[in-house]
Amino acid sequence: MQKAASLKDVARLAGVSTATVTRVLHNNGYVGEETRARVTSALKETGYQLNVVAQSLRKQQTRTLGHLLNTITRNPFFAEVALGLEEQALQHGCNVFIYNVQASAERERLGVETFIRRRTDGIVFTSPVDPANVELAAKAGIPVVQVDWLARVDHNAVLVDNEVGAIEAMEHLFALGHQRIGFIGADPARFRHSADARPSVAEQRLSAYRKSLAAMGIAADEALVQIRPYYYSLDERDAAEGYAGMRELLTLEQRPTAVFATCDILAAGALQAVHDAGLRVPDDISVIGFDDTYAARLSPPLTTVALPMREIGERAADLVFRHMPPPSDAASEPDIVTLPSRLAIRGSTAAPVSQ
Amino acid sequence: MQKAASLKDVARLAGVSTATVTRVLHNNGYVGEETRARVTSALKETGYQLNVVAQSLRKQQTRTLGHLLNTITRNPFFAEVALGLEEQALQHGCNVFIYNVQASAERERLGVETFIRRRTDGIVFTSPVDPANVELAAKAGIPVVQVDWLARVDHNAVLVDNEVGAIEAMEHLFALGHQRIGFIGADPARFRHSADARPSVAEQRLSAYRKSLAAMGIAADEALVQIRPYYYSLDERDAAEGYAGMRELLTLEQRPTAVFATCDILAAGALQAVHDAGLRVPDDISVIGFDDTYAARLSPPLTTVALPMREIGERAADLVFRHMPPPSDAASEPDIVTLPSRLAIRGSTAAPVSQ
DNA sequence: TGCTGATATGTCATCGATGACATATTGGTT
């Protein structure tokens, strides 16, 4: 409960000046053998712990990152990103401030202002809500990194190529022999930010589905495309949408032999629908998911497009540090890193029964 | 990119002293009508943002909490707690530093020291690894709150009554008419911290299972108790353990009509085992889980003991603030808050088929 | 002897905000 010792206290105890204590602490400059010993023992005795607040003020650097998380309640994807970010920040001696934005542009703005006032050395936006807020941070001179999605290419970003991932998923199904492939996904319109913004994740996955079919010369059948209202709530609501989507597909006169769901929760709901219809996965119908949230790793195991979540966070941290002043060399140009996804083949996909 | 304006800059622009600017900023003391206007417009013009670092140094208060998370990779339980904590901290104008401990006592110590150096106003341990680290923080005079588990009762804590929760789960099964109830759970021995420490979560749930049976006058049958090695990894490994545990139970000559699993992932694996054995839940066998992670909310929906995760985080924040200096009144005594769990009855439990 | 460079240590302004204190100007009261 005694207030913490300051440099001055240590200096007094050791009978030296504060400058000498600093020199011992950081092991630079000249310090006599005997003096060093006295200071060291004084440090021990007082239980001195550096005051990082004072240090930050003096050095004009807080060794702190701000992480704006667009949680949309519980999203394991983002939690994993946060972990990677924190891990990597630690490597650089930085700590991370968490700020849950909850899909609100207003809260996101508050978060940015908080971080500006706290003089964080960088800000990471995981799924930015409003591009204007990214701009706000950048204008304050703080290095900014966007994760998962970006509206424009003016700033650093760590992305996943959703299109490639989706195409690989489709090609996996093609390779197994599927031709009639259903789609269950979120409504892209709900996630469009502005007319000139880059396509949303939902849009990318849907368009990749269409492109894949076209590339295979398979005629598009809109009856196979189930666009569902929810996305990213990641609980029973979304599972229910996946369930409903699959139900629709199963009632088709000529039902699909495989279904591509744009996220694991939708896929999980879809699996249940198959099961409840008295059919079996993957014998009667294959299901493939996206994201590799651990919903995919439970039972039954789901084939899915795995995103390197941890690594995304790590790379985001790296980008921040590359752009911290003084900007390392040419680091004034925005860096855009795109990481590959990986197809995790589990038990929910197999060759179709020949008809 | 221009460095941020300071109070002095604003003062100069407005032609007043820094004291006056402070008064305008915090709206206290006397400020003339016309002066206020000049200052206000100077604030606007410079885009002034308070330097919280300097403020913290001066006020000897950082408005910052440290959150030590014993993640053990991805645990949605803790993520939800973190959210509640952050949310509530925000209400008090505080931001939260995240620190992932990854089950390492050494890393936990580093985290505590980091927070001491950063002079956080409080530290929350979610599932502390080593009680000594809690002590370390407390000795530095920082209010400490333990979440989920505590070794001794010397410090504040927010807990859930695992025993009551488990008993309610058992009583739910009894009420449905089950008598022969299996158990699948973690090995308590793996989670014992020290001889004199309070029982671990795993121990509490197991002993509640035994007590419930005894209270009903049902003879204990150790063949029904499946103690499995893993716990809290929350991925396919744990699901596999649940699967294996259920397999064992199903091969019993007289198999249980219901199974109590001490976490949802074990339960999820168990469900799969039932399914693969050609049996149906809940028709042939009931399964009940614990925690209400969203593994329970997918498909098929799982009856489970729901923990108020968000609220746990919120209460933890409250406790920190109650114990921040000056300690509010009698708040020098440790506060131990125990929150109730809630039985979330979903589709995985039903009356047994009469035999 | 006097000079140089290496070694050793102290002084102090600085980072930016705060608030106690001092000072100055009112209008109103006895």
Next chain:
DNA sequence: AACCAATATGTCATCGATGACATATCAGCA
């Protein structure tokens, strides 16, 4: 006229660490 309280604003030490700079000592060398 003298005084007081309310109003208005400025001065400056302080929080703690840092590092530029000044100073001091000493060994080695010309």
